[in-house]
Amino acid sequence: MIQWMQKHKKYLVVTIWISAISFIGAGSVGWGVYSFSGAGGYVAKVGDSIITKSDLAREYSRLHEVYSKITGSNIDEKTAQFLNIQKRAVDNLIYLTLMLNYASDIGLFTTDEEVAREISKDKDFYDEFGLFSQKKYTEILQANNIKKADYEEALRKSLLLKKLDSILEPIMTPLEERSAASSLFMKDQILMDILTRNHQAESVIEINDEELKKYWENNQALYMGEKEYKVIYDLFKKDEIQTSQADIERYYDDFKSNYIDKSGRQIPLEEIQDRVIEDYRTNEARNKARERFILYKKNSNLQGQEKTFTERQIQTEFGDKFMQELLGLSVKSAMEPVWVESKNAFVSLKLMEIVEATPLSFEMAKERVATDVLHQKQMALLENAAKKALEDFRGDSIGWIMRDESTKIKNLSEEDSLDFLADLFNSTNSKGYILQGEKAILYQIKAQELFKEWETPEQKDFFMANFKQLKRQIVEDAFLNYLQKRYRIVRAESY
Secondary structure, three states: HHHHHHOHHHHHHHHHHHOOOOOOHHHHOOOEEEEOOOHHEEEEEEOEEEEEHHHHHHHHHHHHHHHHHHHOOOOOHHHHHHHOHHHHHHHHHHHHHHHHHHHHOOOOOOOOHHHHHOOOOOOOOEEEOOOHHEEEHHHHHHHHHOHHHHHHHHHHHHHHHHHHHHOOOOOOOOHHHHHHHHHHHHHHEEEEEEEEHHHHHHHOOOOOHHHHHHHHHOOOOOOOOOEEEEEEEEEEEEEHOOOHHHHHHHHHHHHHHHOOOOOOOEEOOOOHHHHHHHHHHHHHEEEEEEEEHHHHHHOOOOOOOOEEEEHHHHHHHHHHHHHHHHHHOOOOEEEEEEEEEEHEEEEEEEEEEEOOOOOOOOOHHHHHHHHHHHHHHHHHHHHHHHHHHOOOOOOOEEEEEOOOOOOOOOOOOOEEEHHHHHHHHHHOEEEEEEEEEEEEEEEEEEEEEEEOOOOHHHHHHHHHHHHHHHHHHHHHHHHHHHHHHOOOOOOOOOO
């Protein structure tokens, strides 16, 4: 039974089936504008229905397990807070309750017979003869501390939601199929030419300080300084750790299990003295850094170097991992020691202050402003040239092309070809130009061929599955919006 429980952990938390909508990303939904005290064990109210703290605990546990499986490890409290699991759990429960309320209001229900039939189909409850066993069913629920009433109520809700989901299942009409297929699989016969920048014309571009200052005044948000981090920190280099023979022997004795070869033999100290010295120094440096971290955390004995860094300086001097750890700190908090390879040291740090970025002065930003204004004028020249060229356009034919054409277009890279086709098929103009980097691509659609028929059954199946999913998402978004208006949602101020 213990082995069965380890294999089937899904029963430790009764997972209620929730349509086909993914709620992993539901944290951005703004549920309700009202609030009330969480006293009495309530988390939220949806219409007349109550979501309890017990409901939240079960859903939180379920999501915690989901994220742990995704990451491949049991996530800790800090990670759970970063992922906002508690809010996601409440959002899930609110949506679930919205659906259950609506299902009930339109007269849907689940009978006892349907619940019993669902339980009897679960092979986990079968005996050695392949038949449903009431005894095994009871034992499994008891072993996982789940009441029969709770489990069967969860199944009842699951079946009810499946019935509601069948009502929302989108149906593809022939007209929708052909319209959507035509938009994706139409073919255009294209004339095309590429116009590059005229460097000779650009050489006479003039820019004065007055023009630059006016541009800077209108676009100061584009020219910001860098956010700064005032810190106190210290390095604990392992090469500076002093050693004695007594220290090495004591360390070797304390960690003998680290020095066993593949055959199980204890390796004598004299054979691996250099390795033990290296390990001792690393351990001592880490311990000293840890001691300093504790002092920083207690806000006592703030020894170390005081310095102000920008994010770029942090990355350059200490590396990406160190920067990510620092950016996750709040002001006046200390950072766990981090090994920095370039320093050959453990670094302990306390973040003292964050100075937000402010707009650069005109003099500080002038060089960047001049570059941007010059580029604007260069592109304006290119665009004017493209407009003039269209007046008597005689491009080269590139044949028939489709929106998802993977063939590289002549004189364009594969990436530029894909970008051009995306812009072309999104355009409503039969003749025009598309600015792309330092060039303008002129085009004219000479003929157009709408979708006729599927090339293969697989192509149709793939398209229909994707389009059906898109239509389902549109239906579900509209349904969610309707439910939020139909039922008043009230959140507790705290859980």
